[in-house]
Amino acid sequence: EIKVVLIRTMISDQLAYLNIARKWFRVEDLEEIRRRKIGYGKIGGKAAGMMLAYRILQDVAPHEVRDCLHIPESYFIASDLFYTFMATNGLVHWSDQKYKPEAEMRRDYPLIVKDFIRGGFPADILNRLSNLLAEIGRRPLIVRSSSLLEDNFGTSFAGKYDSYFCPNQASPQENLAALTEAIARVYASCLNPNA
Numbered sequence: 001e002i003k004v005v006l007i008r009t010m011i012s013d014q015l016a017y018l019n020i021a022r023k024w025f026r027v028e029d030l031e032e033i034r035r036r037k038i039g040y041g042k043i044g045g046k047a048a049g050m051m052l053a054y055r056i057l058q059d060v061a062p063h064e065v066r067d068c069l070h071i072p073e074s075y076f077i078a079s080d081l082f083y084t085f086m087a088t089n090g091l092v093h094w095s096d097q098k099y100k101p102e103a104e105m106r107r108d109y110p111l112i113v114k115d116f117i118r119g120g121f122p123a124d125i126l127n128r129l130s131n132l133l134a135e136i137g138r139r140p141l142i143v144r145s146s147s148l149l150e151d152n153f154g155t156s157f158a159g160k161y162d163s164y165f166c167p168n169q170a171s172p173q174e175n176l177a178a179l180t181e182a183i184a185r186v187y188a189s190c191l192n193p194n195a
Contacts, residue, residue: 044146
């Protein structure tokens, strides 16, 4: 029962996912996801699928497959931070994009990207991101989307949001600035007319 509560709180409340995940995830797996999660909302569909597939393969794959199986070191920015970012930076007015004609959405999109890039993150999130950068050292990063809409059961929606490469080779302040800009750009891509 505790596993179901943790899965519903941190990962997904979709019944199809819950029915499978509760059988495979261990409490230790969920603790590790929580340790790597920034924010209080859920992780995205792509991340949820990757973590569940990894857990299943760890238990059922032949040894030669398990020995070769690795997932990238991953951290998850919870869904609530997207809304926090928009609200604290006065970006909520862009939420109505899907109701506009396509030509207007395409015209607005470069402005959206500029507004999102100018946005800032709360001090506690900046602190978590700084700690994350210190923990991983000078290894490159890829900031990828994993929205609640992506890679759910029966709906792929893959490739609609952007991903960004961060070399992570500059000063800690410059690396943090590049990371937060990449996150802001991924957030802006949620309003991309193609999405």
